[in-house]
Each structure stands twice: as C-alpha cells, then as structure tokens.
Amino acid sequence: MTTDLSLLTTAAAKWEAAAKDFETVQKTYDSQVRNVAADGSWTGEAANTFLTTTRTQTYNQYTAASTEARAIASLLRDAHGQFTELRGKLKSVVADAEKAGFKVGEDGSVSSAAPADRAALHDPDYQAELAKVATARSEWAQNIADRVKVFDDADHGVRMALTTAVQDTDLFDGTANGFNAKAEGDLEKVEAKETIRLAEKLKSGKKLDAEELAEAPWLFRDVAQDRKASRLVLDTIGPDGTIELTNRLNGLADTGDKSHKEAYDAIRSGLAGTVSAATEDTKSPFYDKWRDGLRKAGTKNFGSKTDPVYGYQSFVGLMEHTKRYGKQFLNDLGDDIITTEKKDKDVWTKWRDHPGTASDPLDHLLGVMSKNPDAATSFLDPGDEGKNDHLKYLLKDRHWPKIAVNGPGALLSRDDPTSQAGLGLAIEAASTGHAPLADGDQPDPEAQHSQTQSRVMHGTIEFVDPDSSTAAPANLRRPLANALAEYSADTHEILSENTRYLEKDGTWEENGRVNMSADPGKLLRTMRALSEDPDAYGTLHSAESRHINHELDKMPMDANGYQQKNTLTKAGHVLGSYNAIREDIVNDQRTSDYSTADWKAKVAYHILGGALTPVTIGKIPIGDSLQRGVDTWAWEWSNNMKADADAHANAKIADQYMESSRQMRLMTKGWAQDHHISENDTEGRAMIEGMTDYVRTGSTNGIEGAKRLLK
Structure with missing residues (x-):
C-alpha cells in the first residue's frame, strides 16, 4: 500500500x-x-x-x-x-x-469496535446487531x-x-544465453501467449507438470482481468477449443486427478472469467466471430452417438464457474440455445451424468442470468406489445428435458428433479431487480419496481396460473413466492377488490410509482399453486402481514370511521383470501392428515422464524415501528408453540393464529399500543373491538370470493 x-x-x-x-x-x-x-x-x-x-x-x-x-x-x-x-x-x-x-489492519484484517457497555452483550437485540x-x-x-x-x-x-x-528463445542464433531478439513488451500478450500454451497442452490430453500446475491458476485468473488478453486467448483456441479444454478440465477436476482438484478448479474458473471479460463488449468484430463460432460448436456432439455431450452443455457448465457476464451476451446466448432446441425438442435429453456439464443448458443459463438481474429482465420482459415470447415459451410452451431410463424391454423417461431451478431464479431476479434472496433474507413488501420488472411479474402470473387448484413445478415455488411477495402492495389491492386495480390489467405509472394489476382469479390460483410449498406460503403470508402493518402504521389514532373501515376491511379481505388458499391446500384429497399437519407446522416455523429475528430486507434492517403489529401477533403465537415441535399440536396452534380475525386483532393491538390505546379501559377496548368487526366483515367477503375463484 x-x-x-x-x-x-x-x-x-x-x-x-x-x-x-x-x-x-x-x-x-x-x-x-x-x-x-x-x-x-x-x-x-x-x-x-x-x-x-x-x-x-x-x-x-x-x-x-x-x-x-x-x-x-x-x-x-x-x-x-x-x-x-x-x-x-x-x-x-x-x-x-x-x-x-x-x-x-495492515494485514487486511477487519475489526469493529467492542461495545463500551459490557452489559449490552446480554441483550438479545444487541446480540442480533452483533x-x-x-x-x-x-x-x-x-x-x-x-x-x-x-x-x-x-x-x-x-x-x-x-x-x-530476458530468456534467449532462438536456439539457432549461435548464442546459448544471449539477448532475446523476440522479447515481448506487451504484458497482456506475454500472459496470453503462456495461457494459450498451457491451454493447448491440456486440450491435447497432456497433464501439466508441477511448475505449470502452480503457474496456471493465477495466470488464467490474471488473464481474465483483461479484455484484450482474454480475447487473444479465446480467439486463438476458438469456441471448439474452449469446449474441448472445458471437457478436459471437467475430467481432471471432477473425476480424474483428485490430488490436484483445487488447481484444476481454479483454472476452470479462470477460463470462465476469460469468457466473461472477452464477451463483455458485444460491439466488436471479435464478438461477432466468436458468437458465430459458438453457434456451430454449441450444436456439435463432443461425446458419442449413444452418450452425446453437446457443446452448449459443456460451455454453459463452464459459465457457472464465475459470477457475472454482460447482459447482451447472456441474451444472445439464450436466443441461440432456444433456436437450437426448437429444431430438436429432445436434444438435451439426459442419458447419464457428465460432471461439470449443464444437461439442460438453457435452464442453467437462466441460473447464471439470475446473477445479472438486468440481463434476466431484458430476456424475460414481454415488452409493451408482448412481442418477446421468452417468458411464455419457458412457462407454457417449452418441452422440458427428461432423464432417459432403461426400463424392462423399453426406453423410459422421467422428470429431472432439478428442472426449472434456473428459471425460478431468473424470474425472481428479473421481476425484482436484485439477485435471488439467500435463505433467511425476507422480501420487501414495499419494494418499488420498474415497468419492465412489473411486466415480468404480470406475465408470470398469467402463465403460471394453472386454471385449477394444482401445484406449480416444485423448483418455481420458493423463488416465485419471494418475487411475488415484493409486490404485496399491489396484490393487497387486487385481492381486496380495489376498483382502480380491477379496471386495469397490466402495469401503469401513477404518482411516481409503477403499479401492477392482474386478474384476481389468476393471482389467487398462482398463489395457491406456489403455496403447495409451506415455505412459499409462509413467505407470501409474512410479506402480506408486514404490508398490512405498514398500512396500519399510516392510520392516525383519530382516523374517522371511513379511514378505519377502508384500511381494516381491506386487510380482512386479503387475509380471508389467504385463509381460503390455506383451506384449499389442507383439504386437498391427495394429502394425508400427517402431511397436512406438517405443512401447517412448517408454515408456522417459517413465519415465526422471520418475525422473531431482526427482519432484514436484503441487507437493510427494518425499524421497530414497521414491525409492531407483526411483533405482537408473532410473539403471542410463539409463546404458545410446543417446544417439542409436535407437528399436529403446532398445526392446531397455527390454525388459530393465522385465522384472519385473530391475526388482525393482535396486529391491531400492536397498533393500539403504539398509539397508547389500552384494551384495559372501556374506551380503548371498544375501539379495538370495533376495528376487529371491520376485519371480520372483510374476512368473510375475502373467503367467499376466493373460494369462488379457486376452482
């Protein structure tokens, strides 16, 4: 330094x-x-x-x-x-x-100041802050x-x-250790030349010696930091060579030379970074040449007739070894893969595992795309006139690859359990504008979104709607619930039958905020389809509860009858819709008593796990006032949960606390505490009971309306 x-x-x-x-x-x-x-x-x-x-x-x-x-x-x-x-x-x-x-510190270590008050170390809130x-x-x-x-x-x-x-490279100049007449003064060219030499050696089937194996990881990483060096390497070995090198590295890192796995992993990551750097600028002759070559190499079989491995499968598998690629490259590659599979819908059938390859390159590419939300939005946004059909193709029309299985006397196939995992992550990123949430992070129900992001969400509701009470594909449920939860301000208005929302179907901007409306039936059935996963239902319910808390927080203590009635009736209506979704799931004849109880208990653990720890939206902690009503509801609920985690007992408790009227009474109680209104005096108790009556009316309407829409 x-x-x-x-x-x-x-x-x-x-x-x-x-x-x-x-x-x-x-x-x-x-x-x-x-x-x-x-x-x-x-x-x-x-x-x-x-x-x-x-x-x-x-x-x-x-x-x-x-x-x-x-x-x-x-x-x-x-x-x-x-x-x-x-x-x-x-x-x-x-x-x-x-x-x-x-x-x-001088050694790069990072430290934070210790608390001045040692007693604070015993404060649970302070522990959470630590x-x-x-x-x-x-x-x-x-x-x-x-x-x-x-x-x-x-x-x-x-x-x-x-x-x-300073090394004499000419063996025939008459001097054994003379000056270097071919000395290269361009640092990037020197590194690229050595990288190409090592790449060609590996690609040819040879192993690196000890010195080369120590050099290669940092060399590939360093080349990946420079666009010129990266392009020189890729231009020399070409798309075919890149895929052949990838296949070779996959074999060495995943199934071959296990004693040097870490080094080969690092080389593979460096090669992926080289692709990222070289393809960042798409307005260049290099990019056009590279893309054209990749189209040909991507459809080439690098395996055998009975066990094919296509170029796109290896190439996208390589891409998963670094974090970020340019938007246009990701979109172009997605287009090219779709063009390929539309010519042969069974091209990505999985015959056996090939470590390091992406058996379904399009789905894996969508997973890579989720790390660049702008790219995901661009790829999935239907556009103003709906001309981009990627979202529809993926959610409605695509033939998702199967796994081939040798059965008795016949070749059978089964669904791939990883199918649509990348799609779910890409939709979450595309519709929210941020990378998919990590476990433990909570969606922000008050998030605002762009027109393009909102169109992705609207299209998702349109195309995920199963038109009946059935489940969405398993790998879509949680990420789509994370995304939809960020539209709670919109779904709250749709489900509570806000006339302004019912008159629209799509996105529009008003007062500096982009709003999204969808058909209430499609929205409810989509929510129900996602809610087959208890964590997905818990995510949606938690976000809606926080949004209701937000609406309560805006209601002044001296709110008139209409203000109270409007806020509380709408809240009851929406929670009534959630009651109907929950009832539809638990009454499904496909589920046993145990699985029903287990579903309810898991919902409870999910909601309480998020509510009783400091709520974080992405990296932003949420203040106490926004949580007050949720805290009151969740705190009483958690105190009644069984410590032994008995699923049946806790399912019954969950029924009580997720019932809309009880939930709203406790949340209203939290609001009242914030406004110094006590239910211990006559006036305060009457006010809380009157507010709860508004909720009951809305809840009844919400339950009845939702049941009609859930076919």
Whole structure:
C-alpha cells in the first residue's frame, strides 16, 4: 500500500536509455569493427571465423539487446499502470470499509469496535446487531482479500513477463544465453501467449507438470482481468477449443486427478472469467466471430452417438464457474440455445451424468442470468406489445428435458428433479431487480419496481396460473413466492377488490410509482399453486402481514370511521383470501392428515422464524415501528408453540393464529399500543373491538370470493 510505484517508471526510463546506448555501440561496432574485413585485405581461418560467426552474431546481439531493453522498459511501464490502478481499487475498498465503521489492519484484517457497555452483550437485540456486524465484517474482509489476490496475480504476471523477456528463445542464433531478439513488451500478450500454451497442452490430453500446475491458476485468473488478453486467448483456441479444454478440465477436476482438484478448479474458473471479460463488449468484430463460432460448436456432439455431450452443455457448465457476464451476451446466448432446441425438442435429453456439464443448458443459463438481474429482465420482459415470447415459451410452451431410463424391454423417461431451478431464479431476479434472496433474507413488501420488472411479474402470473387448484413445478415455488411477495402492495389491492386495480390489467405509472394489476382469479390460483410449498406460503403470508402493518402504521389514532373501515376491511379481505388458499391446500384429497399437519407446522416455523429475528430486507434492517403489529401477533403465537415441535399440536396452534380475525386483532393491538390505546379501559377496548368487526366483515367477503375463484 505504501510502495513507491514511481520507481517502476524510473527504472523503465533507464532501460530505454540502455536500449539507446546499445544502438549507439552497435553503430560504432558496425563502422569500426564489423567492416574491418569487408575490403578483403584480411584472409585466413581467423578472418573466415569472424566473417561467418562473430561479425554477424555480435551485430545481431546488439540489436537483440536493444529489443530486450525496450521490452523490459515497456513491461515496467505496463506494471506501473496496472499496479497503480489495482492499488487505487484496493484503497477504495479499504476506505469504504472504514467509512462503514470498521478498522482495517495492515494485514487486511477487519475489526469493529467492542461495545463500551459490557452489559449490552446480554441483550438479545444487541446480540442480533452483533451478528449483523459480524456478517458485514466478514464481507468487507473478503472484498479486501479478493482485491489483494488480484494484485498478487498481477505481480506474478509481471514477474513472469520480465523473466520471459530476458530468456534467449532462438536456439539457432549461435548464442546459448544471449539477448532475446523476440522479447515481448506487451504484458497482456506475454500472459496470453503462456495461457494459450498451457491451454493447448491440456486440450491435447497432456497433464501439466508441477511448475505449470502452480503457474496456471493465477495466470488464467490474471488473464481474465483483461479484455484484450482474454480475447487473444479465446480467439486463438476458438469456441471448439474452449469446449474441448472445458471437457478436459471437467475430467481432471471432477473425476480424474483428485490430488490436484483445487488447481484444476481454479483454472476452470479462470477460463470462465476469460469468457466473461472477452464477451463483455458485444460491439466488436471479435464478438461477432466468436458468437458465430459458438453457434456451430454449441450444436456439435463432443461425446458419442449413444452418450452425446453437446457443446452448449459443456460451455454453459463452464459459465457457472464465475459470477457475472454482460447482459447482451447472456441474451444472445439464450436466443441461440432456444433456436437450437426448437429444431430438436429432445436434444438435451439426459442419458447419464457428465460432471461439470449443464444437461439442460438453457435452464442453467437462466441460473447464471439470475446473477445479472438486468440481463434476466431484458430476456424475460414481454415488452409493451408482448412481442418477446421468452417468458411464455419457458412457462407454457417449452418441452422440458427428461432423464432417459432403461426400463424392462423399453426406453423410459422421467422428470429431472432439478428442472426449472434456473428459471425460478431468473424470474425472481428479473421481476425484482436484485439477485435471488439467500435463505433467511425476507422480501420487501414495499419494494418499488420498474415497468419492465412489473411486466415480468404480470406475465408470470398469467402463465403460471394453472386454471385449477394444482401445484406449480416444485423448483418455481420458493423463488416465485419471494418475487411475488415484493409486490404485496399491489396484490393487497387486487385481492381486496380495489376498483382502480380491477379496471386495469397490466402495469401503469401513477404518482411516481409503477403499479401492477392482474386478474384476481389468476393471482389467487398462482398463489395457491406456489403455496403447495409451506415455505412459499409462509413467505407470501409474512410479506402480506408486514404490508398490512405498514398500512396500519399510516392510520392516525383519530382516523374517522371511513379511514378505519377502508384500511381494516381491506386487510380482512386479503387475509380471508389467504385463509381460503390455506383451506384449499389442507383439504386437498391427495394429502394425508400427517402431511397436512406438517405443512401447517412448517408454515408456522417459517413465519415465526422471520418475525422473531431482526427482519432484514436484503441487507437493510427494518425499524421497530414497521414491525409492531407483526411483533405482537408473532410473539403471542410463539409463546404458545410446543417446544417439542409436535407437528399436529403446532398445526392446531397455527390454525388459530393465522385465522384472519385473530391475526388482525393482535396486529391491531400492536397498533393500539403504539398509539397508547389500552384494551384495559372501556374506551380503548371498544375501539379495538370495533376495528376487529371491520376485519371480520372483510374476512368473510375475502373467503367467499376466493373460494369462488379457486376452482
């Protein structure tokens, strides 16, 4: 961090001066020594030796010396520019960490201040805060470590380039260890050339020796940091070669040389990063050539006739080894894969496992796409006029690949249990604008979305609707529930039959906010289809409860009858719809008494697990006031849950606390506490009971209306 990098440019200037000195001496040698025997006056064995070897070799060595010195100067200047940029990025991360309240040590360690009040360590709320700080501290430490690693890789690259520059590469120039007449002064070209050499060696079926195996991981990583070097590597080995190298690395990392698995994993990740860097700019001749080559390689069978492995399967499997790709590349690749499979709907049939490959390249690509929400939105957005049919194709029309199974006397097939996992994640990212939530994170029911994101959600409701009380595909339920929960402000209005929403079907902007409306029947059936998964139902119910809490929080203590009635009746109506969904699931004849109880108990654990820990929306903690009503409801509920986690007992308790009137009474009680209204006095009790009556009326209407729509 404190090294004087200007010494590199100072050294570069001296090497450039040395190059000029070699050229000056060469001119002197040429005029005063080299031409001594040119007139034929010197003859004999010594003259012959001088003329055939020394005269030429010495002259050429001066040329080589000048070339080598200029190459070293260029490399040192490249190193200065690269190190300066990387140190600036490292300092920026450190400054951001310190701005966030952390202390960064000289060794890159990250620490936070200890609490001044030691008694606070026993406060559960403080413990929760400490846990959040610990998570943030770990993330900052990892960010700093990642920056240091990139710097270290660059340092290795410079050292390798300087070492290579001073090695005499011509075995026939008459000197065993002379100057390097072919010294390369472009740092990226040196690294790319060595990367290509190692790639070709691996691709040919050979193993790397110990020195190469130590060099390759950082070299591939470092090349992946530079667009020019990445393009040079990919342009040289081509799409076919990239896929062949990927297949070779898959074999070495996943099934072959297990003693060096970590090194081959790192090489594979570096190769994926190279693809990412090279394809980031799509407005270039390289990109057009690469995409055209990939179209051909993607449909090529790199396996056998009886056990095919197509290029797209290997290539997308490689892509999963790094985090982010450009939006246009992801969209283009998705288009090309769809074009391929529309010509042969069974092309991705899975015959057996091939470690490292993506048996369904489109679904796996959607999983990769979920890490770039803008790309996912662009790919799935139907558009103003519905011209983009990707979402419809994926949710309605696509023939999802099967797994081939040898049965008695016949070839059978079965569903792939991983099917549509990538699609679910992509829809979550596309409709919310952020990466899919991690386990434990809660959706933000008050989130706002763009027109494009809202169109994805509207289209999802349209196409997921099963038109009956049946389940959605298993791998769609949780991510789609996460996404739909972020539209609670809209679904609340739809389910409570807000006239303004019922008159529209789609998206519109009003008062700076994009709204989304959908047919109430389609919405209810979609919610029911997702709710087959208790965690999905719990996610939706929790988000709706927090939104109702938000609406209560906006209601002043002196709200008039209409204000109270409108807010509370709508809340009851929506929770009544949830009651109907819950009843439809538990009364499904396909489920046993035990599975029904288990479903209810899991819903309870999910809701309470989110409600009784500090609620975090992504990385943002939610304040107490927004949670007050939910806290009151969840706290009483949790106190009655059985400690032994008896599913049947806790299912009955869940029935009581998720019943709309009881839930709203407890949430209203929380609102009343915030406004210093006590149910222990006559006036306060009457006010709370009157508010609960509004909820009961809305709940009855919500249950009856939802039952009609749930066919």
